[in-house]
Amino acid sequence: MPQRPDTLKNPGQELRIFRVRALLAVLVVVILTGLLTGRLAYLQIVQHDLYSTRSEKNRVRVEPLPPNRGLIYDRNGVLLAENRPTYNLTLVRERVDSLEETLTLLVELLDLPQDDIEAFNVRSRQRQRPFQPALLMSDLSEDQIARLxxxxxxxxxxxVEAQLLRYYPDAEVMAHALGYVGRINAEELxxxxxxxxxxTHFIGKTGVERFYEEELHGQAGLRKVETNARGRVLRELGRTDPVPGKNLTLTLDKSMQALAYELMDGRRGSIVAIAPATGEILAMVSTPGFDSNQFVTGIDVASYRGLQEDLDLPLFNRxxxxxxxxxxxxxxxxxxxxxxxxxxxxxxxxxDPGFYQLPNDSRRYRNWLRWGHGRVDMERSIAVSNNTYxxxxxxxxxxxxxHEQMSNFGFGQRVAHDVQGESAALMPSRDWKRARFNQPWYPGETLSVGIGQGYWQVTPLQLASATAALANQGRWVKPRIAMEIGGEPLxxxxxxxxxxIQLDNEAWWDRVFSGMxxxxxxxxxxxRRTGVxxxxxxxxxxxxxxxxxxGQDQRYNAAELEERLRDHALFMAFAPLEDPQIAVSVIVENAGGGSTHAAHLARAMTDAWLLDNEAPDIDEIKEELEADTAGVEGN
Structure with missing residues (x-):
C-alpha cells in the first residue's frame, strides 16, 4: 500500500504568503496609479498653458500684425525714409522638432558666409514670447526664397514672411541726421x-528714428486664423487691424542737406544751418557719411569692421x-x-604791438599777425580777428x-529739443578744472579761452545755435528737427x-554786427575774398x-605738418543782417584757416537759401578754395 505523507498543509503559512503577495500587488498598483495621477496632474496643471496652446495651434493660430512704420519727409514733402516690401525668414522655436538640425539645414540652403553663421545662430536663440517668431534674416533674395x-x-x-522694410533713398547724405532702424536685440526686448x-523685428537705433520711435512705430494688431495639420492657413476667423505709425515732417531741406554734403567733398567736418526765427534745423551734415541701409537688415562683419577701423570715423556724428x-x-x-x-x-x-603780456609775466601771448594791428577798437577787432584785444x-x-556769459549763449550745454545723442561739449570753469584735474585755474588759461582755445570745446550744432541767438539779438529759440508729427505742427x-540775452543798450547789437x-x-x-x-x-x-x-617762439607752418595735425577751419555766419533768415556754422577738420576753406562753404549755403534756392556752382567753389588757400592770413 502506498505511504501517506508525514506532513499536512499549513494553512497559516499559506495565508501569510498570500497576504504578502497581495500587499505587494496593491503597492505596485498604488505606485503605478500615483505615477499616472502625477503625470496627469503635471500635464493638466503645470503644463496646461503649453499643451493648451499647442492643441489650439493645431487648429487656430493667433498671428501678430506689425504696423507700418511712419514715413519721414523733409520740409518740402520730399520722402527721406520709406518702407519697401521685402521677405523675411522667421522661426518659431516651439514648432521646431530639432533646432540644431533646422539651423544646419538653413545655413546649407541659404549658403551663408562663415562670418554670418554665428549671428544667425544667436538670432535663433534670442528670447521671445512663446510661439512668437524670431527674425533670422531680412531681405531674402529670389533664389533663397525658392530654395526654402x-x-x-x-x-x-x-x-518666409512678406513685410515692409525701411529704406533711405539718400542714405549717406541723411545718415547722421535721420539715423537708422535695426533689429531688436535681447537687451531691448x-x-x-x-x-x-x-x-515687429525693427526699432529706431539712432537719430530721428530713435528719438521719435514711439510716434513712428504705431500699434501692432492681430488676426486669428484656422490652420490644418501642416500649419497652413485655411481661413481667417477674426482680425484687429494694426495702427500705423505717424508720418514725420522734418525741418530739414533735402536740397540744402545735399548741398552741404557735396560742399564738404569728402573732407572730415560738419555743416549746420538753422532758421533763427523758428529754430528749424535746415541742414545738419557730418562727413564722411555711411550707407545707413546696411544697418537695417544687419551689416555684415567685414563691412562693419571696415567702418570701425576707418581713420575718418564715418560712424561718428561730428x-x-x-x-x-x-x-x-x-x-x-x-x-x-x-x-x-x-x-x-x-x-x-x-x-596792439603783436602780443599781450600778463602783469609781471614775461611770456608773450601772440596775435596771429606777428607785427600787430596797431590801434584796434571793438569793431575792427572782430573784422581783423585781433587776438590781443x-x-x-x-x-x-x-x-x-x-563762463557765465558764454553759458548764456548755450556753450557747454545741450541746446536742441529733439536731436538724439547731442553732446554738451565743454565750457571750462574754475570749478570744472578743480574737479577734473584737482588744480587751480591759472590766468594764462583765461587768455586761451579768450581766443577760443585751451579747454573750451563746442559742437557744430552748438555754434550754429549760438549764432542763431546772436542773429535774433539775444532772443532764444530752441533748435529742433521735427516740424510736424502726424500732420500736427510741433x-x-x-x-x-x-x-x-538782454543788453543795456540795444545799439550794441548793431555795433557787433557791423564788425561781423x-x-x-x-x-x-x-x-573779404568770400564777400566779393x-x-x-x-x-x-x-x-x-x-x-x-x-611753443613760445614757434610759428605755424602747415606745409611742414602731417595733414591730421593741421589747424581746423571754422566759420559762422548769418544773413541778411537786417532780417536774418539763416545761421550757419562750418567746421572743416585740418583744412587750415577758417577765412578761406570754411568761409566759402558758409557763403554757398547762405546763397542757396536766400537766392531762391539757387544751387551754387560746386566746381567754381572748389577752384576758389584752391586759389584762396594761400590767400588772406588770419583766423
Whole structure:
C-alpha cells in the first residue's frame, strides 16, 4: 500500500504568503496609479498653458500684425525714409522638432558666409514670447526664397514672411541726421512693450528714428486664423487691424542737406544751418557719411569692421558729438560779454604791438599777425580777428564771468529739443578744472579761452545755435528737427529754452554786427575774398582751431605738418543782417584757416537759401578754395 505523507498543509503559512503577495500587488498598483495621477496632474496643471496652446495651434493660430512704420519727409514733402516690401525668414522655436538640425539645414540652403553663421545662430536663440517668431534674416533674395519653398516640408516652424522694410533713398547724405532702424536685440526686448511690438523685428537705433520711435512705430494688431495639420492657413476667423505709425515732417531741406554734403567733398567736418526765427534745423551734415541701409537688415562683419577701423570715423556724428575749439568764431560773443559786464564800450581801443603780456609775466601771448594791428577798437577787432584785444578783454573779465556769459549763449550745454545723442561739449570753469584735474585755474588759461582755445570745446550744432541767438539779438529759440508729427505742427514754445540775452543798450547789437559784416566786406576783413559779389548783407566770423599747441617762439607752418595735425577751419555766419533768415556754422577738420576753406562753404549755403534756392556752382567753389588757400592770413 502506498505511504501517506508525514506532513499536512499549513494553512497559516499559506495565508501569510498570500497576504504578502497581495500587499505587494496593491503597492505596485498604488505606485503605478500615483505615477499616472502625477503625470496627469503635471500635464493638466503645470503644463496646461503649453499643451493648451499647442492643441489650439493645431487648429487656430493667433498671428501678430506689425504696423507700418511712419514715413519721414523733409520740409518740402520730399520722402527721406520709406518702407519697401521685402521677405523675411522667421522661426518659431516651439514648432521646431530639432533646432540644431533646422539651423544646419538653413545655413546649407541659404549658403551663408562663415562670418554670418554665428549671428544667425544667436538670432535663433534670442528670447521671445512663446510661439512668437524670431527674425533670422531680412531681405531674402529670389533664389533663397525658392530654395526654402522647395524644402518647406523639411522645415517645420520656419516661415518666409512678406513685410515692409525701411529704406533711405539718400542714405549717406541723411545718415547722421535721420539715423537708422535695426533689429531688436535681447537687451531691448527686456524693456519693450511686448504687446505693442508683437511681430515687429525693427526699432529706431539712432537719430530721428530713435528719438521719435514711439510716434513712428504705431500699434501692432492681430488676426486669428484656422490652420490644418501642416500649419497652413485655411481661413481667417477674426482680425484687429494694426495702427500705423505717424508720418514725420522734418525741418530739414533735402536740397540744402545735399548741398552741404557735396560742399564738404569728402573732407572730415560738419555743416549746420538753422532758421533763427523758428529754430528749424535746415541742414545738419557730418562727413564722411555711411550707407545707413546696411544697418537695417544687419551689416555684415567685414563691412562693419571696415567702418570701425576707418581713420575718418564715418560712424561718428561730428555735427552733434564732435568737440572742437571754437577759435576766433567766439569773438563777437566775447565782445558782447565785455559790453554786458562793462569791461569795454564799443569805442574802447587798445594798441596792439603783436602780443599781450600778463602783469609781471614775461611770456608773450601772440596775435596771429606777428607785427600787430596797431590801434584796434571793438569793431575792427572782430573784422581783423585781433587776438590781443581779446587777450586783454578775457583778462579783465576773468574766467568766472566768461563762463557765465558764454553759458548764456548755450556753450557747454545741450541746446536742441529733439536731436538724439547731442553732446554738451565743454565750457571750462574754475570749478570744472578743480574737479577734473584737482588744480587751480591759472590766468594764462583765461587768455586761451579768450581766443577760443585751451579747454573750451563746442559742437557744430552748438555754434550754429549760438549764432542763431546772436542773429535774433539775444532772443532764444530752441533748435529742433521735427516740424510736424502726424500732420500736427510741433509746439512753438519748447521746454527748457534758455532765457533771452538782454543788453543795456540795444545799439550794441548793431555795433557787433557791423564788425561781423566787415569780416566779409571790409578792406581788412579776414574773409573779404568770400564777400566779393554778395547780393545781401551778411555777418560772419572766421576761426582757426589749433590741433596742438605751439611753443613760445614757434610759428605755424602747415606745409611742414602731417595733414591730421593741421589747424581746423571754422566759420559762422548769418544773413541778411537786417532780417536774418539763416545761421550757419562750418567746421572743416585740418583744412587750415577758417577765412578761406570754411568761409566759402558758409557763403554757398547762405546763397542757396536766400537766392531762391539757387544751387551754387560746386566746381567754381572748389577752384576758389584752391586759389584762396594761400590767400588772406588770419583766423
Amino acid at each position: 519653398a522647395v524644402n518647406r516640408h523639411r522645415l517645420p516652424g520656419v516661415e 527686456k524693456t519693450l512693450d511686448t504687446g505693442r511690438y508683437a511681430g 555735427a552733434i558729438r564732435g568737440h572742437y575749439p571754437p577759435g576766433s568764431t567766439i569773438k563777437p560773443f566775447l565782445a558782447l560779454a565785455g559790453l554786458i559786464e562793462g569791461a569795454i564800450t564799443p569805442n574802447s581801443t587798445i594798441n 581779446y587777450y586783454s578783454l578775457a583778462h579783465d573779465l576773468g574766467i568766472d564771468k566768461l 509746439a512753438r514754445d519748447l521746454p527748457d529754452t534758455l532765457p533771452d 559784416e566787415k569780416v566779409l566786406t571790409g578792406h581788412e576783413g579776414t574773409a 559779389g554778395l547780393e545781401y548783407r551778411m555777418g560772419g566770423k572766421s576761426g582757426t582751431a589749433q590741433v596742438f599747441s605751439l
